[in-house]
Amino acid sequence: MSHYTKAFAALGKEDTAIAGGKGANLGELTRAGLPVPEGFVVTVRAYLDSLESAGLHEEVRAAFDQAMAAASSPELAAACERVRALVHKAGVSQQVREQVERAYRELGADQPVAVRSSATSEDGADTSFAGMNATYTNVIGVQEVLARLTECWASLFGARVVAYRANRGMAEEPAIAVVVQRMVDSERSGVAFTADPSTQDRNRIVVEAAFGLGEVVVSGAVEPDTYVLDKNGPRLLDTRTGRQRFKIVRGPSGHDLRVDLSPEEGAEQVLTEDEAIAVARLAAEAERHYGCPQDVEWAIAEGRTWLVQARPITTLTDGGVLARGLAASPGTATGRVRVLSDPCQGGQFLDGEVLVARMTSPDWVPVMRRAAALVTDGGGMTCHAAIVARELRVPCVVGTREGTTRLRDGDLVTVNGSTGEVLAGRLDRPARTEPRPTAAGWAPESLGTKVYVNLAVPERAEEVAALPVDGVGLLRAEFILTQALGGEHPRQLLAAGGDAEFVARMSEALLRITTAFAPRPVVYRATDFRTNEFRALAGGERFEPVEANPMIGYRGCYRYVREPQLFGLELDALAAVREQTPNLHLMLPFVRTCWELRECLRVVDASPLGAQRGLHRWVMAEVPSAAYWIPEYARLGVDGISIGSNDLTQLVLGVDRDSQLCAELFDESDPAVLDMIERIVRAATEAGMTTSLCGQAPSTRPGFAERLVRMGITSVSVNPDAVGAVRSEIGSAERGLLLRSARER
Incomplete structure (x- = not known):
């Protein structure tokens, strides 16, 4: 061996400077007599001398400094790519190439090997860099080994690695060794x-x-x-x-x-x-x-x-829990913290980081979909952060009160969305969430009560449509609108003459969903932004008033009556989609009085959508007054009632659904709430309308569905990950009712 390659047996834990953390640890394990597959390390000197031989060392150093300066900006990825391109341009020098070839031949001709990055800061007691640099398995032949060697060198300047270094204040020029180790044909x-x-x-x-x-x-x-x-x-x-x-x-x-x-x-x-x-x-x-x-x-x-690798556990602490809140979306995930105060800072966010924010709204969705997990200061189990995180299968803890102050950029944390805890360090390596929903193993039992699914993200349409569901019972418009318009307030787009563009963008997103589910129905709930959420969109401050209590303010059906232009464009988009996929239907949210519903239906009837045959008109029952007005709704031609138990619970119990302080008061199973739900189901049934419930309760508490079946509800609409459990509960409840009926005969 030479100063460019070192056998494991020639290395120890003190050799990090020449062999990197991984290489030094493998040498130490080998010398300790532990069973380690044979191999060698391509030293740090091999990397540095290859840069020098190509005359690019100083240029790489300068480009790295520029990347570090851009670590918190959208330019980071491009800056890192410039450094990586220089490393590839330099390649492997002739002297290094010869010594790597010799060391590889000594392992055996065309021996399959693992080629693993071993940075000098890697696998240490304070910084692990776990999973950040490149690793390749089953590499065969010297030419492929040399190619992977260059890739490992270049991985030293990945965006995640540079951001990690910047967050840790590691400003010195990085260096890297590479481990070449005989593959174990692992069973x-x-x-x-x-x-x-x-x-x-x-x-x-x-x-x-x-x-x-x-x-x-x-x-x-x-x-x-x-x-x-x-x-x-x-x-x-x-x-x-x-x-x-x-x-x-x-x-x-x-x-x-x-x-x-x-x-x-x-x-x-x-x-x-x-x-x-x-x-x-x-x-x-x-x-x-x-x-x-x-x-x-x-x-x-x-x-x-x-043993093929060892490193110190870097995350043991005297007390592992950094923050506690509500367990809003199940699963665990590990990542680096990124605290953001506004969704417009999304360019600073790296894929796989943990998003920490005071609170989120629909305009945060583009960032949320890139996050390993989500933590918020405020919010309850039915806040937007919780709802969207569950649909995106992102572990989420809400209502921590002080997550944005206790968690710091760059901290490595594990978010447990099942227990509501944020813990120090890496507890599951690597980050992962609960398994994706799948129809596999679910008996296609025929049910009398239909099971629909809640949906907000068009990208998941094909996956969710494969589940054993009868359609989409709640298609949340506000998330689709936010994504389609790129976070811009719709009235700002309309003020610039973008009516046709609005309809085209919304139609494209909706068609992806309706096509995936056809011929099963898709029930579109018209946009129900609150004024504070609308104001958060780009340009929103020009159009939105400031309200002391937007939760029960200028929203839903009343807003459509007072501002029919935007609602009219939504109707135009629905009409355009229904010309290709007539399985799309309309649901009106937050209806408080009969007169506002009457005026809103006049707008629908006057639109292109109103002239189309087969359109079903649904009304959300979120306000207790619905129990009184349902007979009149039927006379106005409403086909179905969907109970929004999230808003209904807050209005029956008088508790803000987004309040972390009052979270324990928010209970959809409270007898008063259940009584109100039963009143609505009974009134709608007597009026000849179908009934559904699309709140959170059946998704997080599958047993809740059994109560709804006993009330005589027509359908329930739940999160994708709850479909299997809810179908099982409904099947059990229906069989129980049949048995009871048979005994009573």
């Missing part, structure tokens, strides 16, 4: 933590395991098995079997091959008890050698267990 693999990162318990070892290569665990592509062991022994305490849809193995060509797993195969337990104990024992040996808790990667092949 099973994963990670092990020698302290439980979720509880900070140093007497526990947590092992995550999956079939095939461990990259599926590290990348979060599958839900692994989890084994919790008492370090004293080790002794297995608990096993949780994951769900794995595929595995990555070495294919016939020697390269990575994805192999799909059947539901039965994916549900099999990965490790036996003895194997889990063996992995834990090796991880504990690594901890004893280093003298501190370790995060190790392991692999099993041909009956032997190998």
Whole structure:
């Protein structure tokens, strides 16, 4: 070996400066006698001398400084790409190339290897850089090794890495080594933590395991098995079997091959008890050698267990919980904090970060869809942040009160949307959310009560349409409008003569949804922005009044009567879409009085939409007065009533649905709320109208659906991830009613 390549056995933990954190740790493990696959490190000097040989070192240094200066601006990605292009231009110098070829041949001709970045700041006690630099598996042949070597060097200047360095105040020029390690043809693999990162318990070892290569665990592509062991022994305490849809193995060509797993195969337990104990024992040996808790990667092949990486756990704290709030959207995700005060700062936000804000509104959706998780100071279980996060499958904690002050840009946190906690550090590596909704395994039971789905994001239409649902019971217009108009207030667009553009953009978004669900009905709830939300859109301050209590202010049906122009354009868009997909229907929100509904329906009848045959007109029952007015609604030609239990609950109980201070008072199962729902269902049934409920309760409490069935409701509309549970509850309730009816005969 030479100063450009070093065998693992020649390295130790003190060699980070030449071998990077990963390379130094692998050398240390090898020298400690632990089972590590053979390999070598392409040193930091190889990288630096290749830049010097090409005459580009100073240019790379200057370009990196410019990228660091742009770390908090939209120009970051372009600045990083300039640095990466220079590294690719430099390539691998001839001397480095020769020594890498020699070291690779010593491993064996055309030996499959893993090529992994090993930055000098990586895998240290304070900074992990976990998952930020490039890693390649099953690399075969010297030319491919050299190509991947250059890619690893260039990954040193990815946007995430540069932003991380800037947030950590690491201004020195970065350097990188690269590990080249013999591939283990893994049958099973994963990670092990020698302290439980979720509880900070140093007497526990947590092992995550999956079939095939461990990259599926590290990348979060599958839900692994989890084994919790008492370090004293080790002794297995608990096993949780994951769900794995595929595995990555070495294919016939020697390269990575994805192999799909059947539901039965994916549900099999990965490790036996003895194997889990063996992995834990090796991880504990690594901890004893280093003298501190370790995060190790392991692999099993041909009956032997190998350690392929180790790093200190950087996230153990005296107290893991940084903030607490309401568990608004289930799942866990890990990422760097980005605190934003306005959606216009979205250019600063990097994909996969944790968005922390005082509160969100529909104009935040473009940023939210890029976030690993969401944390807000304010809001309740039915606020916009919670609703959209559930639809986007983004873990979310709302109502923390002080998230924006307790969490700082660059902090590595794990958001647990199931418990309402934000914890320090990386507790699930990498970030991942709850499994996506799927129809697999759900019995296509025929139900008397229809199950619709709530939807707001057109990009999810095809995926959600594959679920066993009868259509879309609540299509939220405001989120579609915000996305279609790029966060601009619609009246600002109209003031510039953009009527046709408005209709075209909205029609395009709606067609994606109606086409995916056809011929099943899609019920479009007309825009129900509150004035404070409208003001938050670009140009909104020109058109929106300031209200002390916008929740019960200038919104819904009354607004359409007073400002018919924008509502008219919505109707034009619906009419255009229905010419191609007539399964689209209209629902009017927040109707308080009969006269405003009468005036609003006149606007509908006078529009192109009103002349179309087969249009169903729905009214939201969100205000208690609906229970009184329903017979009159029927006489006006209303076809259906959809109970908006979120607003109805706040108005029956007199509690702001977005208030974190009064969150415990907001209860859709309160007897007064249930009585009001039953009154509305009964009145609508007597008037010959269909009934539905599209509030949050059936999605977060599937048992709520059983109560609705017993009331005689026609349908419910729920979040996509709740479809399976709600169908099950409805089926059970309907069977119970049939049995009871049979006994009474």
